[in-house]
Amino acid sequence: MAYWTAEDTTDSPLQIARSLAEAFARTAVERDNQGGTPKAERDAIRHSGLLRLSIPRQYGGLGANWHDTLIVVRELARVDSSIGHVFAFHHLMLASIRLFAQPEQWQPWYEHTARHQWFWGNAMNPLDTRTLCREFSGWYELSGKKSFCSGALDSEMLLVSAIGESNQKFITAAVPTARSGIAIIQDWDNIGQRQTDSGSVNFERVRIEHKEILGDPxxxxxxxxxxxxxxxxxxxxxxxxxxxxGAFAEAKYYTLHEARPWFLSGLSQIQDDPYILNHYGEFWMGLETVRTLANRAAEQLDAAYQQGERLSEAERGQVAVAVSVAKVAATRVGLDLTSRMFDVAGARATHAGLRLDRYWRNLRTHTLHDPIDYKIRELGTWALMERYPTPTFYS
Known part of the structure; x- marks a missing residue:
């Protein structure tokens, strides 16, 4: 289907995201069933200008801070968390080259991304060490395989990690997806996040130039x-x-339009059932809590990001605690709501064609990215001994 685009619009990024989300929602159920690459939807995001969202204005971007960028991510994820995922990871890759590289590297990449509507994909899985980097005189060579490479298919650029063959050093590089020797394998067929293309990428003697290595800092x-x-x-x-x-909105619709009061309640309208109201009260309290925590963490992240190289370990640690609290809360509230939504939506909501279970499937798949038990342990260390989480690729 043809999607609305916003190349000449004066709408805000959030308004653009809402228009896209409204269109994406019409095919979300069908595409969840199909899996594969949401090519038309990715192209619609390209044409919308939102791939430039987090790029500073002086490099052709929209200059949004992280708080506003993440609100757009949330808007897309409400109707299609796969699209929200690849869109968000695109901006994570842009942040990565900014944080890991020198200005003479990341500035041109930002400008090209903004000008040519590049989509960045992920092949930086620190726990998958099968890709090795061999150093030659003035250049490098990558060979191996990477898993969980979200958004790699249909991308213009990849952020790649590897292990130095001789020194076992962790190495990251930014390379064009179409470079000779790179093969993207369409082997992602999980229960959730079915259109993130989080499958594998093979690297066979891929040449990497020195200027593509993100080694300083x-x-x-x-x-x-x-x-x-x-x-x-x-x-x-x-x-x-x-x-x-998204699950809350779907549950609310089915409660008000499809569900019937239980015969023992003696009620004519399900919205008068005190047990149903109790569920919704708990859902709303949970959502309000995690929204507040996430927004606060985003504001702290923005303040830290603006510090640049002046940022101290303690200031970074404060952001780490705020982010961990928000993530643990969002995991618990989300898994609870996406499961209990059927208690209020009624039996009709389990019809297979609706695929309302996709909310739980998507969240369950995504929340296994890294165990929250270890997040809670880090928070316990902070609460008891006031030691900030040790920086890793997951904390």
Whole structure:
């Protein structure tokens, strides 16, 4: 289907996102069933200008801060968390090159991305160490395989990680997806997030130029570069919130339009049932809580991001605690709501054609990205001993 585009509009990014989301919602059920690549939807995002959202204005972008960018992510995730996912990871890759590289590297990439509507994909899975990097005189060569490469298919650029063959050093690079030796494998067929193309990428003797290596300051090298992990966690948090908000909206519709009061209630309208109202009260309290926590964490992240290399370890640590609290809360509230939504939507909501279980499937798949038990342990260490989480690619 043809999607609305916003190349000549004066609408705000959030208004553009809402227009796109309204269109994406019409095919979300069908596409969840099909899986595969949402090519038309990705192209609609390209034409909308939202791929430029987090790029500063001086490089051709829209200049949005992280709080506003994440609100757009949440808006898209309400109707289609796969699209929200690949869109958010695109901006995470842009942040990564900014945090890991020198201006003479990331500035041209920003300008090209804004000008040519590039989509960035992910092939930086730190836990998958099968890709090795061999160094030659003035260039490098990558060979191996990466899993969980969200958004790699139909991207123009990839952020790739590898292990140095000789020194076991962790290496990241930004490379064109179409480069010789890169093969994207369409092997993603999970129960949720079915259109994120989070499958595998093969690298067979892929040449990497020295200028494509993100080595200064590099990942996890300074408090500022360590913000990448916190942005990634906050992106997941906002995707979870979007999924929960979408589930809430669907449940509300079916409660008011399809569900019937239980015969023992003696009521003529289900909206008068005190048990139903109790469920909705709990849902709303949960959503309000996680929205508040996520917005507060985003504001702290923005303040830290603006500090640049002046950012201290303690300031970074404060953001880490705020992000972890928001993520744990969003996980718990989201999984609860996407399961209990059927208690208020009624038996008709389980019709297979509606695929309302996709909210739980998407959230359950996504929340396994990294265990919240370890987030809670880090928060316990902070609460008891006031030690900030140790920076890793997941905290």
């Amino acid at each position: 590099g990942p996890l090298s300074t408090p500022f570069s360590c913000l990448r992990s916190l942005l990634a966690q906050l992106i997941l948090t906002n995707i979870y919130i979007g999924i929960a908000e």
